Amino acid sequence: MGAWAELLRVSALFTVPGDALAGAAALGVGPNRGTALALGSSLCLYEAGMALNDWADRDEDAIDRPHRPIPSGRIAPRSALTAAAALTGAGLALSAAAGRRPLALATALAATVWSYDLHFKHTRGGPAAMAAARSLDVLLGAVATGAAAAAPVLPETWISGGTGERAARAATTTPRARAALPGAVVMGAHTYAVTSVSRHEAHGGSTLVPLTALAATLGLGALAALEQRTAKGSTASARLLVTALAGAYVRTAAKPFLHAALNPSPALTQRAVGGGIRAMIPLQAALAARAGGGATALAVMGLVPLARKLARKVSPT
Numbered sequence: 162m163g164a165w166a167e168l169l170r171v172s173a174l175f176t177v178p179g180d181a182l183a184g185a186a187a188l189g190v191g192p193n194r195g196t197a198l199a200l201g202s203s204l205c206l207y208e209a210g211m212a213l214n215d216w217a218d219r220d221e222d223a224i225d226r227p228h229r230p231i232p233s234g235r236i237a238p239r240s241a242l243t244a245a246a247a248l249t250g251a252g253l254a255l256s257a258a259a260g261r262r263p264l265a266l267a268t269a270l271a272a273t274v275w276s277y278d279l280h281f282k283h284t285r286g287g288p289a290a291m292a293a294a295r296s297l298d299v300l301l302g303a304v305a306t307g308a309a310a311a312a313p314v315l316p317e318t319w320i321s322g323g324t325g326e327r328a329a330r331a332a333t334t335t336p337r338a339r340a341a342l343p344g345a346v347v348m349g350a351h352t353y354a355v356t357s358v359s360r361h362e363a364h365g366g367s368t369l370v371p372l373t374a375l376a377a378t379l380g381l382g383a384l385a386a387l388e389q390r391t392a393k394g395s396t397a398s399a400r401l402l403v404t405a406l407a408g409a410y411v412r413t414a415a416k417p418f419l420h421a422a423l424n425p426s427p428a429l430t431q432r433a434v435g436g437g438i439r440a441m442i443p444l445q446a447a448l449a450a451r452a453g454g455g456a457t458a459l460a461v462m463g464l465v466p467l468a469r470k471l472a473r474k475v476s477p478t
Contacts, residue, residue: 164235173477175468179445181302186454187341195309205252213245259305296349303341355437371421382411406447414440
């Protein structure tokens with residue numbers, strides 16, 4: 162079990178639920194059945210990517226990371242590949258239960274994950290592929306939540322006016338998923354920065370990349386702290402919560418990025434990657450609070466101590 166926990170980076174799992182919850186909050190509705198299905202799908206696809214990543218890198222890890230589960234012989238390569246395929250199937254099945262549009266987004270997300278692990282990871286397009294995956298994850302939460310929020314009007318419309326009226330009424334009651342697009346872009350930009358740094362964690366040596374990631378963190382933190390005028394409950398306490406969460410995001414990511422820029426050793430670069438991964442949680446919380454989901458934001462932040470505690474036992478990178 163310890164080997165599988167290491168292969169699947171279980172400590173990094175706590176960075177996943179906030180995507181779906183931030184996407185749901187952007188619509189101005191509370192989490193529902195669709196949110197839960199999207200969250201489950203995201204967790205499965207994320208873990209599929211972790212298993213596939215180590216399977217694809219097994220020869221490289223035999224040289225640079227011989228302690229990893231596959232090169233050390235604790236997990237067979239075939240088992241890791243089977244787990245990746247099974248988790249992908251489970252993720253798609255969960256999204257299918259949420260509707261056709263969530264399934265389409267989950268399929269795009271799964272294709273992006275597999276393309277990254279099997280091809281883009283060692284190319285210049287690697288950070289962009291990872292950024293796209295994280296953005297799609299936020300949008301998956303929004304679309305699945307919106308589909309579930311619109312579902313109760315369907316039986317009523319069947320009775321009152323047939324398919325034409327049903328389509329018209331559903332269009333006016335379905336939350337607009339594009340409201341989650343700004344948050345998806347922010348999460349994608351942060352993921353791009355972290356992935357760029359992670360490309361140097363084995364050998365270190367880059368000062369410019371973590372310095373650029375530091376600048377991106379400061380910019381994204383300032384952007385997340387901006388008040389969203391359309392947010393519900395835009396009170397002084399709500400604005401204070403957004404500012405505090407944005408500050409927590411900057412503190413979590415900026416310090417290790419700065420250390421890696423000053424001393425680009427493999428150890429400090431890996432620590433910067435870990436800090437960037439953990440910083441996703443307060444960033445997701447800030448985006449949820451900015452959209453008026455204060456309770457959702459606090460629930461997301463509740464994952465921080467769990468992620469920190471588990472990261473002491475299982476590295477998130």
